[in-house]
Structure formats: structure tokens, C-alpha cells
Amino acid sequence: MNIKLRLILGCTFVGALLAGCATAPSPAELDAQAQKAIKSSFRDQSFVKTSWLDQDLGLSACSSDQAPDQATADRIMAEALNTVKWPTGGQYLGDWRAGERLAQSGRGMTWTDKSTDPKENGGNCYNCHQIDKKEISYGTIGPSLWNYGKNRGVNELSSPAFAPIAQYTWVKLWNAKAYSACSNMPRFGHKNLLNEQQLRDIMALLLDPKSPVNQ
Amino acid sequence: MSKQLLVGIAALALCAGAMAQKSAADGIAEYRKMLEDGNPADLFEAKGEDLWKTKRGPKNASLEACDLGQGPGVVKGAFVTLPRYFADTQKVQDLESRLVTCMATLQGFDAAEIAKTPFGRGEMANVTALATWVAAMSRGMRFNLPQSNAQERASYEVGKRAFFYRAGSHDFSCASCHGEDGKRIRLQDLPNLTKNPGDGIGFAAWPAYRVSNGQMWSMQLRLNDCYRQQRFPYPGFGSEVTIALGTYMGVNAKGAESIAPSIKR
Amino acid sequence: MADPMRIRAQAAGDKTTVRVLMSHEMETGQRKDSAGKVIPAWFIQEVTAAHNGKTVLTADWGPSIAKNPFMQFVVKGAKAGDKISISWVDNKGDKRTDEATVS
Numbered sequence: 228m229n230i231k232l233r234l235i236l237g238c239t240f241v242g243a244l245l246a247g248c249a250t251a252p253s254p255a256e257l258d259a260q261a262q263k264a265i266k267s268s269f270r271d272q273s274f275v276k277t278s279w280l281d282q283d284l285g286l287s288a289c290s291s292d293q294a295p296d297q298a299t300a301d302r303i304m305a306e307a308l309n310t311v312k313w314p315t316g317g318q319y320l321g322d323w324r325a326g327e328r329l330a331q332s333g334r335g336m337t338w339t340d341k342s343t344d345p346k347e348n349g350g351n352c353y354n355c356h357q358i359d360k361k362e363i364s365y366g367t368i369g370p371s372l373w374n375y376g377k378n379r380g381v382n383e384l385s386s387p388a389f390a391p392i393a394q395y396t397w398v399k400l401w402n403a404k405a406y407s408a409c410s411n412m413p414r415f416g417h418k419n420l421l422n423e424q425q426l427r428d429i430m431a432l433l434l435d436p437k438s439p440v441n442q
Numbered sequence: 443m444s445k446q447l448l449v450g451i452a453a454l455a456l457c458a459g460a461m462a463q464k465s466a467a468d469g470i471a472e473y474r475k476m477l478e479d480g481n482p483a484d485l486f487e488a489k490g491e492d493l494w495k496t497k498r499g500p501k502n503a504s505l506e507a508c509d510l511g512q513g514p515g516v517v518k519g520a521f522v523t524l525p526r527y528f529a530d531t532q533k534v535q536d537l538e539s540r541l542v543t544c545m546a547t548l549q550g551f552d553a554a555e556i557a558k559t560p561f562g563r564g565e566m567a568n569v570t571a572l573a574t575w576v577a578a579m580s581r582g583m584r585f586n587l588p589q590s591n592a593q594e595r596a597s598y599e600v601g602k603r604a605f606f607y608r609a610g611s612h613d614f615s616c617a618s619c620h621g622e623d624g625k626r627i628r629l630q631d632l633p634n635l636t637k638n639p640g641d642g643i644g645f646a647a648w649p650a651y652r653v654s655n656g657q658m659w660s661m662q663l664r665l666n667d668c669y670r671q672q673r674f675p676y677p678g679f680g681s682e683v684t685i686a687l688g689t690y691m692g693v694n695a696k697g698a699e700s701i702a703p704s705i706k707r
Numbered sequence: 708m709a710d711p712m713r714i715r716a717q718a719a720g721d722k723t724t725v726r727v728l729m730s731h732e733m734e735t736g737q738r739k740d741s742a743g744k745v746i747p748a749w750f751i752q753e754v755t756a757a758h759n760g761k762t763v764l765t766a767d768w769g770p771s772i773a774k775n776p777f778m779q780f781v782v783k784g785a786k787a788g789d790k791i792s793i794s795w796v797d798n799k800g801d802k803r804t805d806e807a808t809v810s
Contacts, residue, residue, distance in 0.1 A: 264682040264683050366625070367624070368618075
């Protein structure tokens, strides 16, 4: 190949390379573009505000198809565990009948709902979980909770198996991120989606030996 | 009643329960198949075709010169290549925002007014009907969105990040429901939208007529209601995130056959 | 006037299958709006189908028929080129007639 042709080809190649580098945005630039797009694409509606788009560490670290590194995950779980408020008087269980009603209801916190008062909210539970086997309309996003208490050795409330599993379950409902940094489960206690009595009722649905779930 | 008879009946009841458990999803699929004949989306298609060809608006013009990406007036095949970049607006646009652009530039309507109009009302209802017809004109064709320019590629990347963005009171993202294979919410199967979910599924099934509320739902309305149930604030009609999500899903669905406008529960 | 119906009429031998999609709210009169007020009943009460001008089907409908109703029936002895017309009248006295050619 003669020198002139080589020079032209060389310049063209470098030119193309430079042009390629100039137009392709880096992942960080795309992250920034996405943040900007998200901030500008939504508006307030009823009580749902654009501030609801703000993320804590537990959310920002879990917003991609890549899991966070172990150190970040550990930090998220520790912070989440710290948010847990234990039930007054150490009373973990309520009424499983009310718990079943809450598990069936998917209401609350959307811009068409009436208010943010937890009294109006449901637990959304059957959307993701099987709970009482009698209910065939259940989701599979979360594991089956059929025989939840029975499978964990809670045959009577006086059983020694009860206390540790009650605490574990309470934490899971209050702030699921305490045990799984990127858990898909809403943080019912921490985000004030359900109040203490409602959480007790769901606990009873899962753990009361008399609950249909444990038959 | 004899003990044996009682046991027999109990066994039968258990059996029926178990069968109902297994075939609930099958039963629903059967019901949906039956609904396909006489899809009321047909009525919206007819309306959309009429709107495309009728002279309307302050400029008293039809939409027949509207460029949906394949050149002015070319409708067949346009649906399966949207969202895409448009040189005249210098933006990546989806079907609905592009229809509004045409309604503004060709017919003289106020784009911002249309965007503010609630779904199902006024000119917004006309946008839905138009989108239904344009989609119908590509029925059976396979998705093939262009990613030939930088903005189209950026739109895909922004869409991907929006898809995984967790927020709202319940910490949901699109991926919470649509990020894995084989999941369902109650008895509603959830397509995995991080990849090609198959012919006629997900992005390839909207616009769709929803029997449960008798409404014609465009993709913008589908996304709007997704965000409502995710406990997010209100997504603007034709906003960058909604278009980027369309790009993400549409590119992922490359090769999937469009069955839009379809019928849903 | 209400939106047009979509009518398809296809002959297969001696039998023609007619499929009609009607555009109508079919409000039962039992629903309440968000303010708690009853949404007034508004539904198709009479449907008539004619083949080349001769009535072949009449139907009396009530509030249990769904919104945007779909109806399908078979006409014997119709052939390609024949006219099928469908008419409806609703409880407010509103009416609509549309026609299709058998293919």
C-alpha cells in the first residue's frame, strides 16, 4: 500500500475512533441521564408526592440487575434491623381472622386511595404469597406461607419454638431488608403501611396454631 | 349418611379442590381465548381509521401526511418500529407522543392540552383510538425497533435504569413484578420484560381492550396504571421515562410478533 | 348518534355466520358513581337483524348484557352479495342501524 493511502486510512481510522469515543456516553453519564429523566417525568398526584421517588441506600443499591457488594448489603441489613420497633407489651399475636382480611386486601397508598392512614391499607399478601390453601388465587413472587407456624414447630403458643420465630417474623414484616438487603417485600412497619395491631393480626394468621394456615 | 359415602364425598371434594388448583390458570386461559372473537378493540380501530382520514382541528387537515417513522403517511409497519428517533423533533418518541406531534403540527391542536387531558376523554380518547388503529395495521408483524442512533441507544439505557428503579411507599420497581421468569401476581401471569417474553406477550399485546372495565388501554395508560399500583407519583403523558421504558421493552421484544390490539381480562 | 357497529358476514355453503360488535355503554342502572349517585340505566332493549330486508332475528335485551356487546348468529340460505342489516333501540329511544354485505 502506498504512503498516501496508508496516511488517509490511518487518519480515517483515528477519526472514526475519536468520533466513536465522543458520542458514546459512559455508564456514569447514562446513570445521570436516567436520574434526570426520572426526576422530571413525574408529578404529584393526591397525597403521592415526587419526593416518594427519593431513595435510601437500601433502594439505590438495589436498583439494577446487579446485586450490591457484600459490604453494602451488610450495611443495609444492619441499618434495617435498627429500625425495628417491637410490639407493645411483647404481645406478638392478634386476631387471625382480621389477618386474613388484611392479607386479602391490596388497598392503600396509591393516588386513588383515600389517605395514608394505615387503617385504610391492606397487606397485599396474597398478591405475592400462597397463605391459606383454601385461597387458590395467590401469587408466586414470594414463597408459600402455608403451614408457616406448623412447619417451624409452633404447635402451641407456649412452645419454646414460638419466641424466636415470632421475633424473626416480626422483623420480616416490619423491615424485610433486615434479613435480605434487596428483598422485594414492602417494609410494612418501617414505612408505616400497617399499624401495630394490623401486624399482630397478620402474625396471628401465620403463627396462631388455631389459624387455618396451620391446620 | 353412611361413613363410606361421607369419605367418598370428602375425597371427591379434595380432588375437585386439587383440580381447581391446577386448572385455575388453564380455565382462565380458555376464557380469554373465547373472548378474542368480537374484541371490542375493533370499534376503536374503526374510530381510529376514521380519525386518521378526517379533516379536523384549527387547520382542518387530516393526519394522512403524518410521519410515524417510515415516511409521511406510511402506517403499515410503523407500530413495530416505535419508539424511535425523529429528526424533526430531535427526540425519541413513542406512538402516542408522535400522534400528538402530528395532531399539533398538521391539524393545529394544542399538544400540551392533549397531554393534560385524562385518558378516555376528549382528544386523549382520540389519541387512544388512533393508536389502536395504527397498532392494528402492524398486526402479525415482528418488533424491530431501530437502535441506529445515539439517542435511541441512550433511550434504551435510560429505560433499563428506570425499569430497575425502586421507590415509592412499597419499594417497587418494574422489575419487582416483571424481572423474573415464571412469576405471577394472584392468578395473573407476569411476563419477564428484561428479555423477549414471546409472541403476543407484554409490549407485543398493548394497546388492549380490558373487559373488566370496558376500556381501551394504550401503552401510556398501561404504564400509568402500573406506576399507580407501584405507589409511584403520576407519570406525565409522553414523558421521557415512559418513552424510554417503551424503547427498553420494545428492543427486548425484538422478533416477537405483535398481536395488538388484543383483549385482556 | 352512537358509534357504528362492526358487522362481518361470511357464507360457508348454505350457512352464513354473522358477527356483530355493537358500541354501547350498556349501563345496568345498579352502579354508583364516586359521589354515591346511581348511574342511570342505559342499555339496548331491542335488536333486529334482517337479510335482504326480511327480518331473521329479533332479540329483547336487558341490563345483564355486557358493555360493547358481541353477538353471533347463523342465517340459512344467504349467499355472497346479500345484505345483512342490524338495528338496535335502547331504553332512551336512541337507535342505530348498520349494514354489511355477505362475503
